[in-house]
Amino acid sequence: MRAAKEAQLTAGAALLRRVLDELARATHDHPGVTRAAYGAGEQLAHDLVRREAEALGAVTRTDAAGNLYLTRPGSDPALPALFFGSHLDSVPHGGNFDGAAGVVAGLAVLAEMAARNLVVLRDVTVMVTRAEEAVWFPVSYPGARAALGRLPADELEARRADTGRTLAEHMADAGFDPEAIRTGTPQLRPADIAAFVEVHIEQGPRLVSMDRPYGIVTAINGGFRHLAGHCIGAYAHSGAEPRFSRRDSVLGFADFAQGLEAVWDRLEAEGRQATITFGRVESDPRQHGGSRVLGDIGFTLDIRSDRESTLEDIAASMRALCLQIAARRNVRFEFDAPLTWAPAPMDTGLVEKLAAAAGPGNDVPLLASGAGHDTAAFAEAGVPSAMVFVRSENGSHNPDEAMEATDLDAVVAMLVRFVTVFDGP
Structure with missing residues (x-):
């Protein structure tokens, strides 16, 4: 397999390896990892990335549903923020990279910005959503939709597969406020988000077969x-x-x-x-x-x-x-x-900007996502949204997920360039 071109990272490369390794060790559950939604593993992962973000000087907060926000302030914080995000829960005995690679990529972007003392116009926020994996609760994207005030109240009564207890009960047990979610109170206004970009390992073999380190998603099926x-x-x-x-x-x-x-x-x-x-x-x-x-x-x-x-x-x-x-x-x-x-088409302007940020001579593949992702919830709420897939052998949702750190380095380097030109031509 051809390695990604050497990425020019000063701090992000070391951070992403260290955090992914720590996540794997801390949530190991032979033969893979288990980070149950609104469970101990997911909370441990949230605490870990919060600690890393605060060490970088990021401002952190948690909303009523338990979603986590890690923000590097811009020079004009009144502007809508640029969001990166994904989830940290996993399927039982799954792989370490599904969801986590996207969160850690966003964290590595913050690390690069801090190392380079890079300040842009708007806030850059990494959002860590809750409960993306429907294997736990039979509900699509409850964390992301709760944040946007779009989770129907009856879905709070969905029961977790292993405990039989409701989503509302698990939220309350974890110290969050399901009643605020029940009323549809938005924790995050779409108008405050300039764009939402999710990095995720590809869950199929297309990038591997094309020998490309990453691709840009055009739509979520x-x-x-x-x-x-x-x-x-x-x-x-x-x-x-x-x-x-x-x-x-x-x-x-x-x-x-x-x-x-x-x-x-x-x-x-x-x-x-x-x-x-x-x-x-x-x-x-x-x-x-x-x-x-x-x-x-x-x-x-x-x-x-x-x-x-x-x-x-x-x-x-x-x-x-x-x-x-x-x-x-x-x-x-x-x-x-x-x-x-419904299908969730990605924002064409964002797709073009991400492709341009890959740099001259990089013909980045465009492909659809067969699986659902939190990004769909943002696209459906009218937020300009996009996804980047990272090459991953052996798909996802299994302990054999195999993503090369150098491929994620290449994505982080591209996203740093994307951040610097987001408001430009």
């Missing part, structure tokens, strides 16, 4: 998900039921999966980006057997794209497929109500 899809036929004896009368759910589901793959082929040929995933396929063990025609196949289905029109195309194709297969196989399809989320 939207999508829809069915947690309970079924192809329903009729149970029958495998030897006695002739082919003409069979209502075989296995063959009906196979036609459906193959049909959706053909839709995916068509979209790719048209230059449109999407993912189609059957996460779980199962039959009832009390009903299936070696001598039965299966009458019911259950499955989950996850569809994602960076364009709403593509999602609508796939949904329409699904409906047509179900009708065609029902007529051919004498089966029927049933789906639960879909979980839906």
Whole structure:
């Protein structure tokens, strides 16, 4: 793998290595790390980066939801601030870099600014959000949306997967104020944010395959998900039921999966980006057997794209497929109500400024994010938003995450240049 070009950092390189190493040691949970949302590991990580920021002279505060803000004041603090941010919680036994790499990159930018005595017009703030990983609470971006006053009150009753206690209870236990969040009181006004930029490891193999240290995200995919899809036929004896009368759910589901793959082929040929995933396929063990025609196949289905029109195309194709297969196989399809989320396009002006900050001769790849991130919450609130992906072997959400520190050095060097020209041409 080709290393990133040597970054000209005076303080950030040492800081990011030291902080990432300390995070890994302090939250180790074999075979990876565990930093539960509103738990001890996440709090330890917040305390660590607060300590580092205060040592750099940053002003720190925590809001009612527990989000942390680390600010280097600008010469005109009345201006909307430039925000960098990400999260510090992890999935259970996950990798050390998902979320944390972005927080530490922002912290390294503050370190570089302090070392160079660099003061810009507006405040530069690193925001450390809470509870980004939905594995803990079945809620999207609760920390970021709570900060923006956009977390519905009923979502405070979501229960943490391991404790069974509510989000509100965990906030209160940690010393925060869920009642302020319940009333929708903004902890952060979109008008006070000039831009929000999140650095995150890429969770797929594209940058690795391109041999590039980082890329710039153009959009965060939207999508829809069915947690309970079924192809329903009729149970029958495998030897006695002739082919003409069979209502075989296995063959009906196979036609459906193959049909959706053909839709995916068509979209790719048209230059449109999407993912189609059957996460779980199962039959009832009390009903299936070696001598039965299966009458019911259950499955989950996850569809994602960076364009709403593509999602609508796939949904329409699904409906047509179900009708065609029902007529051919004498089966029927049933789906639960879909979980839906809208694509979040990144701000084109920010994308261009980040690409320019990479410097002449650096052809930075542009790519969509298949997974959701806190940045989506800011984009949906009308804040100019952007993301930078850092190359990471072995994806994310696993203990084998592998990000090269030199790649993050290159990102930090680019962000320092971005800070200095943010208000310029």
